[in-house]
Amino acid sequence: MNNSVLRLRGITRDFPMGNQLVKVLKNIDLDVKKGEYVALMGPSGSGKSTLMNLLGCLDTPTLGSYELAGKDVSRMDDNALAEVRNKQIGFVFQTFNLLPRQTALQNVALPLVYAGWNKSDRLERASEVLKMVGLGDRMGHRPNQLSGGQRQRVAIARAMVNHPSMILADEPTGNLDSTTSTEIMRLFDDIHALGNTLVVVTHESDIASHAHRIIRLLDGQIAADELNR
Numbered sequence: 001m002n003n004s005v006l007r008l009r010g011i012t013r014d015f016p017m018g019n020q021l022v023k024v025l026k027n028i029d030l031d032v033k034k035g036e037y038v039a040l041m042g043p044s045g046s047g048k049s050t051l052m053n054l055l056g057c058l059d060t061p062t063l064g065s066y067e068l069a070g071k072d073v074s075r076m077d078d079n080a081l082a083e084v085r086n087k088q089i090g091f092v093f094q095t096f097n098l099l100p101r102q103t104a105l106q107n108v109a110l111p112l113v114y115a116g117w118n119k120s121d122r123l124e125r126a127s128e129v130l131k132m133v134g135l136g137d138r139m140g141h142r143p144n145q146l147s148g149g150q151r152q153r154v155a156i157a158r159a160m161v162n163h164p165s166m167i168l169a170d171e172p173t174g175n176l177d178s179t180t181s182t183e184i185m186r187l188f189d190d191i192h193a194l195g196n197t198l199v200v201v202t203h204e205s206d207i208a209s210h211a212h213r214i215i216r217l218l219d220g221q222i223a224a225d226e227l228n229r
Contacts, residue, residue, distance in 0.1 A: 010064035026220040039208035042217030069165040090159030090167040094174035096151045098143040105139040129157040149180035
């Protein structure tokens, strides 16, 4: 039985630049199994942002196949991809991406609106996840009433609320001081311990060191794929 959450085969991504094609990703094969904690690293220009956009179904490959939770998403149209993003992927961004006029509870419940949950179930689930990330006493606060670390906790709760197949975090501590970064990475450790699949994109070694597997990209290819512990 294949217990891969994501499976990439022969993934290539070309971008037209003037009258030539630039190959940003070149024939990438990658499997991430359910419950793995993976860090994706690489210098600027290595292709890691492009790969992250493909993993997050924000883009589709030029060639190759991408299966997420057993479904081939590499040939889906925009509407189908939007549904996959909402139900299968929990996103955590460097800039939090919270709605400023909504409370923490409303921000976390938002993916469940699109997934068709009724209001009482949405608020119950959102409240449960906010308690899980240590913000049970901040549910009625808006983003501008929260610290950076608290905002990122709200964003993490929102990423978890829909029971996604994978949580995809892009430089999740990029806007945080070192103490808060340590707290957030400890929270990721806890989330992983609950059985969640995590893929963290980072250029910082100390952030990547929390992952159990580190994949390094160079010139659009996987240069190294190492177990960390």
